[in-house]
Amino acid sequence: MLEVSAIQCQFDTQTVVDNVSFHINPGDICCLLGPSGCGKTTILRAIAGFQAISQGQIALSGKTLSSPGYSLSPDLRHIGMVFQDYALFPHLNVYDNIRFGLGKRSPAEQKATVGKLLELVRLNGVEQRFPHELSGGQQQRVALARALAPSPELLLMDEPFSNLDADLRKRLSLEVRDILKELGISAILVTHDQLEAFAFSDHVGLLHGGALQQWDTPFNLYHEPVNPTVARFIGEGSFLPGRVGLEGNQVETELGLLVGNRAYPWPPGSPVEVLLRPDDIVLAPDTGIEVIIERKIFSGSATLYTLRLPTGSQVEALLPSHNDYEIGGHVRIATRLEHLIAFPQKTDVLSSASEPVL
Structure with missing residues (x-):
């Protein structure tokens, strides 16, 4: 029309x-x-x-x-x-x-x-x-x-x-x-x-x-x-460095191998940035990576936590507010996502120590 x-x-x-x-x-x-x-x-x-x-x-x-x-x-x-x-x-x-x-x-x-x-x-x-x-x-x-x-x-x-x-x-x-x-x-x-x-x-x-x-x-x-x-303006989330895995729909990050719903055209090992939304992060008390809680925002039914990874990178997690985790405390997290959002890095910010195991 x-x-x-x-x-x-x-x-x-x-x-x-x-x-x-x-x-x-x-x-x-x-x-x-x-x-x-x-x-x-x-x-x-x-x-x-x-x-x-x-x-x-x-x-x-x-x-x-x-x-x-x-x-x-x-x-x-x-x-x-x-x-x-x-x-x-x-x-x-x-x-x-x-x-x-x-x-x-x-x-x-x-x-x-x-x-x-x-x-x-x-x-x-x-x-x-x-x-x-x-x-x-x-x-x-x-x-x-x-x-x-x-x-x-x-x-x-x-x-x-x-x-x-x-x-x-x-x-x-x-x-x-x-x-x-x-x-x-x-x-x-x-x-x-x-x-x-x-x-x-x-x-x-x-x-x-x-x-x-x-x-x-x-x-x-x-x-x-x-x-x-668009990714930065819409919603909330954090970019995490990674590398493309052997399969085009895989990216290796410090949170492990992320598998998404699309195949990217970049060759294995290409440096990328992965967008993780707060609802992509879940608690994994037994198998997850230990992180430190840096800040939190309570919103009633859920709390938005900012979490620091071992490398110093930060991600956000939106968790049910039934449990109240203290700032400075430790929790273990993993990822659970269906939409893998990745973009090429302009520069390779990953150190040699961060090379993915492919």
Whole structure:
């Protein structure tokens, strides 16, 4: 439905988005994820028609929206937008804020549409209130209803939950997702919060330095990152040096021989870095390698431990919180993984003493 093809965006002579391509199918909910300054909001503004592109093309349902030297007016794009600060009209009540984009419809159609949306976003009974009389969550619902009122083909959301407290942010984002799925409306969310991106989206695009690093499902971004940039940004984990074993799906490390779900093309003995997620590490009291607990973060049902290996390398382990291991204490660990994530080392950081037994 939406096709973004090799677009480039510039501010003066500085390129802030370069050669970004992705597509969205009807009904998909997607996300542009990345740190501040990575270009995600610029891409959203370009899709909305607020930012020109210097290369590439943006098309919606086969109709060109933007190309170099051409930009269809934002009000003709059939795209709705929810801003970070909601951008509600302070002098209009809830009813009139939602009705604002329906000026070309008859009064009866306007009333029916607003009534349906008030029920959908659970704001019945507050339609006569003004924005300053609403909570943050209610204001967000008004902004969503106003954006949905003209029946857009695509909804864009620029960090719409960032002004809410953590609990409300989580609940409202899931409610909004359910509403969009019920209506069958495609959407793009911009956020720097990967947990929010994973919970909200069918597909996520990770941006870094103005370039799209990977466009994939949340599962694949976590378990199958295409490069170290994605691997370091998504989730938690530690890189451990190793060497490729005799089989392409094996890597020898100080935690033993790791066997994964893919065969790498590098010759045996090639130095690599292996990404170990906290859930790849398990306790092995009888057979594991002894490590020292350096720090821990308690999170209720689990505790995240930072563990120092005999060589001084560190890994993280997410363990059930039933047992409380003390900092400075010793435990024995092993690995249990299904997805082996490895990348070539730029330099051979392994000493001769670390040569794998192959």
